[in-house]
Amino acid sequence: MRVPDGALDQVREEGFALVEGFLAPDELKLAQQALWLHFPKPEDYFADPARHAEYARSQFAGVEEFPYRSWDLNRLAFHPDLVDAAERYLGTTELHLYKVELWAKYAGASNYDQPLHRDYGSHSLVVPRHDGRYQQLTTFIFLSDVTEEDGPTRIVPFGRGKDVPFSPLYLEFGARADDEVSAVGTAGSLLVYRTDILHRGSDLTGAGHARFSLLVDFQARGTTWGGKMAWPKQAPHRWAKLMPQCTVRERDLFGFxxxxxxxxxxxxxxxxxxxxxxxxxxxxxxxxxxxx
Ligand SMILES: O=C(O)CCC(=O)C(=O)O
Known part of the structure; x- marks a missing residue:
């Protein structure tokens, strides 16, 4: 669905917004089925967590970088409504899609709690500008329901966190806990937030729960100090399959x-x-x- 102007206004004012029903039901279903080309189904994982010990290595062990084994996942990274929202928010059609990650989290595999931080720390060599120029837009497409028990992203709305200086990047664990809002939503929702917004990952507390999301981030093309991954380094055989499937505009988003x-x-x-x-x-x- 088209991201409503009101949601983008909320990102401008509060630093984040959650859009329920962003993916159409069939888009969501196909993407969910494609997850099992990359990750164990929750029932398989929880039947024998020791068989999937790789997810215990760190809270980031379930991160897989773009591109993926299925068009049904790949296409979400440049979903027309997502690109449209990024264009409207950033005020330009000159976009650079600078990060895509698919992230699986399984309750108990790792402690997914994080201290509050701002994403510019790993998305930019400098710091955000207070006047909003050179912004980066980070998004999560929920591929599973995210309730309070599924490790929702906890966000400090802009008004409550703006007095906190940009450095140091990480706050102490527990700091500003009373100011946090949980980004809960059903599968298919879109969470959008800015890289100057304090937020953190939280632990999955529901026994047998798993969380799957696709993270897609945009900035204006030519922001040489921003980014997170170098596309040519990623799985060349997957690009070989993906490139012919893309339109000129979709390739352009990656800097082709x-x-x-x-x-x-x-x-x-x-x-x-x-x-x-x-x-x-x-x-x-x-x-x-x-x-x-
Ligand atoms: O997974 C989440 O909910 C947030 C993760 C995050 O903020 C991070 O890894 O920087």
């Missing part, structure tokens, strides 16, 4: 050279086509500036 870019010549057109069999190179043959 645009039609009309000086990068393209007869050699690169031929060799990129060989690297990504099945990719329609016609748009990249055009000369002159690219119009979306």
């Amino acid at each position: 050279p645009r039609p009309g870019d000086e990068y393209w010549n007869e050699q690169t057109l031929a060799d990129v086509a060989a690297r990504y069999p099945g990719m329609d190179m016609t748009p990249y043959r055009q000369t002159g500036p690219w119009r979306r």
Whole structure:
């Protein structure tokens, strides 16, 4: 669904918003089925947690970086309504999709509690500006219900946390607990928050509970000091499958050279086509500036 203007206004004013029913039921169902290409189903995990000891290594052990084994998950990273919301929020169509992570958490595998922090610490070499320029938008697409027992993200609304200086990055455990709001919502919800907002992961307290979410973050293209991952480093065989499936605009979000870019010549057109069999190179043959 289209993210309502009111939700984006809430992000501007309070620093976060939760949009219920963001994914259509069929989109959610397909993405949930694709999760099991990457993670054990909760019933399998809890039948024998010792068999899945890798999830006990750290609270981040269940993070898998983009791209994934299924189009049904991959497409959510550039879901048209998500891109539209990022464009409207950041006030530009010149977007850079700078992070995608799929995160599975299983109750008891690890303690998922975190101290309050702001995401600029791992998304930027500098600090956010108070006037809101150069913002980054972080999002969680809930692929399972998130109740109080499923380790909801705990967020300190902007008005309650703005007096806390940007450094040090981490607050002491328990600090500002009375100011926290839990981001609870049903599967298919979208949580949006800014990288200058104090928040933290919390532990899963419900026995047998698991939480699955897709994290997708945007900034304006050209913010050279921001980012979190380098796309070329990720699983080349998965890109080989994904690239031909994407539109020019979807590739553009990852920083792929645009039609009309000086990068393209007869050699690169031929060799990129060989690297990504099945990719329609016609748009990249055009000369002159690219119009979306
Ligand atoms: O998983 C969550 O709810 C929040 C995680 C988080 O804030 C982080 O890892 O920086």
